[in-house]
Amino acid sequence: MDAKLLHYLSVHFSILILSNAFTPQDNYLINCGSATSATLVDNRHFAGDSSENGSSHLSEGKSLSLTNQNPSPNSPLLYSTARVFTSPSTYTFNIKNINWTHLLRLHFAPFKSLNYDLSHGKLSVSANGVSLLTNFVANSTVLKEFFFTVDEEDLEILFTPVGGGSGSGFAYVNAIELFSVPKDFFVDSAGIALINPDGIQEFKRNITSHVLETVHRINVGGPKLTPFNDTLWRTWIPDEDFLVLKTAAKVATTNDPPNYELGGATRETAPDNVYMTAQQMNVVNDSLIFHFNITWDFPVGADDPMHLVRLHFSDIVSIALNTLYFNVYINGVTAYKDVDLSVLAFHQLASPYYIDFVVRNAKDSDIVRISVGPSDLSSTLRKNAILNGVEIMRMVDFISSSPLKSRGKSTWIVVGSVVGGFFAISFVFLAILALLKCKKKKRPKKTKPRRAESAGWTSLRAYGASSHATISLASPGPYGYSGLKIPFTDLQSATNNFDKNLVIGSGGFGTVYKAILESNSIKVAVKRGMPGSRQGLPEFHTEIAVLSRIRHRHLVSLVGYCEEQSEMILVYEYMEKGPLRSHLYGSDSLQPLPWKQRLEICIGAARGLHYLHTGSAQGIIHRDIKSTNILLDENYVAKVADFGLSKSGPCLNETHVSTGVKGSFGYLDPEYFRRQQLTDKSDVYSFGVVLFEVLCARPAVDPLLNREEVNLAEWAMEWQKKGLIEKIVDPFIVDEIKPSSLKKFGETAEKCLAEYGVDRPTMGDVLWNLEYAYQLQTNERKREHGIDADDGSEAAVTPPPMGVPARRGGVDADSDDGTSDISSSRVFSQLITNEGR
Ligand SMILES: *[C@@H]1O[C@H](CO)[C@@H](O)[C@H](O)[C@H]1NC(C)=O
Numbered sequence: 110m111d112a113k114l115l116h117y118l119s120v121h122f123s124i125l126i127l128s129n130a131f132t133p134q135d136n137y138l139i140n141c142g143s144a145t146s147a148t149l150v151d152n153r154h155f156a157g158d159s160s161e162n163g164s165s166h167l168s169e170g171k172s173l174s175l176t177n178q179n180p181s182p183n184s185p186l187l188y189s190t191a192r193v194f195t196s197p198s199t200y201t202f203n204i205k206n207i208n209w210t211h212l213l214r215l216h217f218a219p220f221k222s223l224n225y226d227l228s229h230g231k232l233s234v235s236a237n238g239v240s241l242l243t244n245f246v247a248n249s250t251v252l253k254e255f256f257f258t259v260d261e262e263d264l265e266i267l268f269t270p271v272g273g274g275s276g277s278g279f280a281y282v283n284a285i286e287l288f289s290v291p292k293d294f295f296v297d298s299a300g301i302a303l304i305n306p307d308g309i310q311e312f313k314r315n316i317t318s319h320v321l322e323t324v325h326r327i328n329v330g331g332p333k334l335t336p337f338n339d340t341l342w343r344t345w346i347p348d349e350d351f352l353v354l355k356t357a358a359k360v361a362t363t364n365d366p367p368n369y370e371l372g373g374a375t376r377e378t379a380p381d382n383v384y385m386t387a388q389q390m391n392v393v394n395d396s397l398i399f400h401f402n403i404t405w406d407f408p409v410g411a412d413d414p415m416h417l418v419r420l421h422f423s424d425i426v427s428i429a430l431n432t433l434y435f436n437v438y439i440n441g442v443t444a445y446k447d448v449d450l451s452v453l454a455f456h457q458l459a460s461p462y463y464i465d466f467v468v469r470n471a472k473d474s475d476i477v478r479i480s481v482g483p484s485d486l487s488s489t490l491r492k493n494a495i496l497n498g499v500e501i502m503r504m505v506d507f508i509s510s511s512p513l514k515s516r517g518k519s520t521w522i523v524v525g526s527v528v529g530g531f532f533a534i535s536f537v538f539l540a541i542l543a544l545l546k547c548k549k550k551k552r553p554k555k556t557k558p559r560r561a562e563s564a565g566w567t568s569l570r571a572y573g574a575s576s577h578a579t580i581s582l583a584s585p586g587p588y589g590y591s592g593l594k595i596p597f598t599d600l601q602s603a604t605n606n607f608d609k610n611l612v613i614g615s616g617g618f619g620t621v622y623k624a625i626l627e628s629n630s631i632k633v634a635v636k637r638g639m640p641g642s643r644q645g646l647p648e649f650h651t652e653i654a655v656l657s658r659i660r661h662r663h664l665v666s667l668v669g670y671c672e673e674q675s676e677m678i679l680v681y682e683y684m685e686k687g688p689l690r691s692h693l694y695g696s697d698s699l700q701p702l703p704w705k706q707r708l709e710i711c712i713g714a715a716r717g718l719h720y721l722h723t724g725s726a727q728g729i730i731h732r733d734i735k736s737t738n739i740l741l742d743e744n745y746v747a748k749v750a751d752f753g754l755s756k757s758g759p760c761l762n763e764t765h766v767s768t769g770v771k772g773s774f775g776y777l778d779p780e781y782f783r784r785q786q787l788t789d790k791s792d793v794y795s796f797g798v799v800l801f802e803v804l805c806a807r808p809a810v811d812p813l814l815n816r817e818e819v820n821l822a823e824w825a826m827e828w829q830k831k832g833l834i835e836k837i838v839d840p841f842i843v844d845e846i847k848p849s850s851l852k853k854f855g856e857t858a859e860k861c862l863a864e865y866g867v868d869r870p871t872m873g874d875v876l877w878n879l880e881y882a883y884q885l886q887t888n889e890r891k892r893e894h895g896i897d898a899d900d901g902s903e904a905a906v907t908p909p910p911m912g913v914p915a916r917r918g919g920v921d922a923d924s925d926d927g928t929s930d931i932s933s934s935r936v937f938s939q940l941i942t943n944e945g946r
Pocket residue numbers: 144145146156157160161162
């Protein structure tokens with residue numbers, strides 16, 4: 110290739126990258142003590158604060174500009190001036206992105222001039238009244254970096270000199286950066302793990318405006334990254350000096366850029382380079398000795414008890430999905446067992462993901478120790494563990510507990526686990542919450558208003574699904590949905606030219622055949638639209654668009670499709686046991702399912718739906734939930750099917766999607782029907798009908814019954830409200846079902862059928878409540894244990910036992926090994942009370 114072309118390409122490539130770059134709405138870069146602007150190697154312009162552009166930020170206070178007369182040759186221009194304050198002085202910045210997290214970076218580069226030796230400067234800094242630095246001294250160049258939420262129109266950064274001998278002290282600063290970070294940089298979510306010296310708890314405070322100070326930012330396995338390399342102008346340093354045993358680790362690198370498309374992290378979470386390198390286990394001579402961890406020790410202040418630890422992962426070491434499982438330990442405590450990046454990062458390799466932990470150090474401990482080691486889940490020959498990046502941030506206002514957001518009000522922000530950065534443990538915590546909630550309810554009246562109770566429901570929310578993965582329902586590009594196209598001739602031969610004997614179903618869309626694909630001999634269900642009829646084309650495309658981009662254990666997966674010769678054919682994984690409905694009623698050949706199994710099926714379907722609703726930025730509304738659209742595989746694992754009607758959920762600031770009413774009679778949300786406005790609560794309603802169907806084993810609508818019985822939703826609600834739901838339970842299970850489980854199940858279904866969407870629980874809530882009903886059915890022991898955690902705060906758990914898949918609220922993290930879906934009984938039995946700390 111000739112050099113000109115190469116140059117052309119590289120220039121255009123970098124323009125592409127630049128145009129992709131993050132542009133903060135609030136973006137203040139100040140060159141302090143200077144009348145001119147300074148431009149850094151990363152091309153950012155710092156306006157001089159004595160210039161017309163910069164000075165408007167500086168309030169009256171007593172200050173002066175100082176210039177370094179003898180700058181060292183390679184010191185940046187930015188550091189050749191400083192502003193010196195001899196009395197408390199303020200920079201004020203107008204904030205556009207109110208209630209967003211902002212990053213504040215203060216540059217201190219002490220130099221010596223005629224009158225001032227900056228390394229003798231001693232200062233305190235606060236932001237809107239919250240102390241950031243106290244009695245701070247720098248004797249070499251130091252950057253101090255803080256994250257916090259600003260909830261006012263102005264942010265005031267106050268510099269206060271700390272007196273020398275006779276009030277002659279001074280404060281100074283060389284440069285200031287203040288900008289808003291992407292909205293999802295820290296996400297409020299329930300159930301972040303708090304790693305105490307003696308075990309895990311839920312970090313129960315809410316983080317909306319916790320002040321965090323960066324202590325370490327490490328590019329594990331990679332080189333130093335400068336602001337030039339980083340989307341948010343951060344600096345990342347190599348990990349080597351922190352490794353406890355260097356020979357335990359081996360660098361892994363890839364040249365392929367990370368697969369951000371669906372993953373949990375974005376390019377702003379950490380730059381490409383962080384996710385393109387890692388440390389992995391250094392298995393010497395391919396021996397079978399895998400019994401070790403890789404460990405890093407990061408020094409922290411002995412007086413700083415609380416840190417947010419953010420770990421970055423991208424599976425760049427595996428050659429296939431579902432081969433890498435490892436454990437994460439923090440300070441010797443199992444912080445996340447059986448990390449399965451294949452599932453967390455949406456079934457793709459090299460897909461970035463991160464997990465947040467809040468870590469409380471033991472008294473006087475001055476390190477945070479992080480280890481990764483192989484999990485028992487991985488096969489002997491493939492044991493490995495990786496880490497790509499580490500960020501450790503001090504929780505500045507932990508002691509003062511006066512967040513920037515609301516001076517005085519001491520609200521905490523739960524620094525969110527990202528993108529559904531949910532943890533195995535969060536599941537447990539939510540389960541505990543559910544348990545505690547129930548205990549509370551049983552106490553003699555606490556005269557709580559009705560509202561509070563429904564708030565209780567929402568407090569069980571299991572959010573945290575990926576806020577980045579967007580699923581657009583756009584039509585496929587010119588090349589179709591890559592990799593999923595199946596030639597018509599293949600389908601012809603797989604179905605024996607659409608042999609009538611292979612038909613397993615038919616419906617509005619067309620006919621469904623059972624088939625075996627020759628290419629890989631997997632069993633599939635082939636759904637063929639009426640040949641030649643373009644009716645149903647939008648549904649056809651919707652289904653491909655939705656299913657080609659999401660994979661989930663509880664959603665029927667699309668194997669491929671064919672759109673040739675005016676054919677519309679969808680090919681799904683084959684669901685051996687067919688629709689849930691035929692296992693409930695209407696089929697003489699099938700045995701009625703026991704209650705426990707029905708619960709498992711409901712839980713599975715709820716999990717699939719929950720994933721649909723929360724597993725992407727906009728969520729997906731199914732719109733046609735019914736017992737025939739919940740299919741069972743050979744192990745009776747429930748999968749939600751038929752996405753033809755589904756819609757992308759409402760955008761952030763809309764609350765509904767307006768749309769023509771579609772759906773199935775008997776399952777239709779009355780509010781949706783009335784107002785023609787679709788929300789994910791419409792699915793919740795339909796799911797509530799399914800729950801009663803499962804309980805009573807009768808159709809949603811049965812015109813042959815007495816008038817008051819025709820509509821299941823109405824009829825069952827009547828009995829439920831009377832507290833007599835047991836009267837209409839399917840006789841096959843009535844002896845087996847425990848009253849407590851029935852009660853919980855009935856309440857859950859009832860809430861789903863609430864008249865107004867706002868009063869209905871989210872699918873996350875439904876899921877937890879069904880899990881709880883399952884617990885009540887299978888394991889009553891916990892009551893005898895009498896966990897009394899009135900305050901709901903201090904119940905601690907040991908990590909889930911081995912073999913229990915890691916699990917998050919937002920995105921299912923089921924193991925793919927077909928182990929039981931229901932792990933919580935084992936989890937529950939591990940509950941212990943924890944007196945004080
Ligand atoms: C002030 O800002 C304007 C526009 O933002 C820019 O063109 C000008 O160069 C700046 N002046 C200084 C001294 O930085």
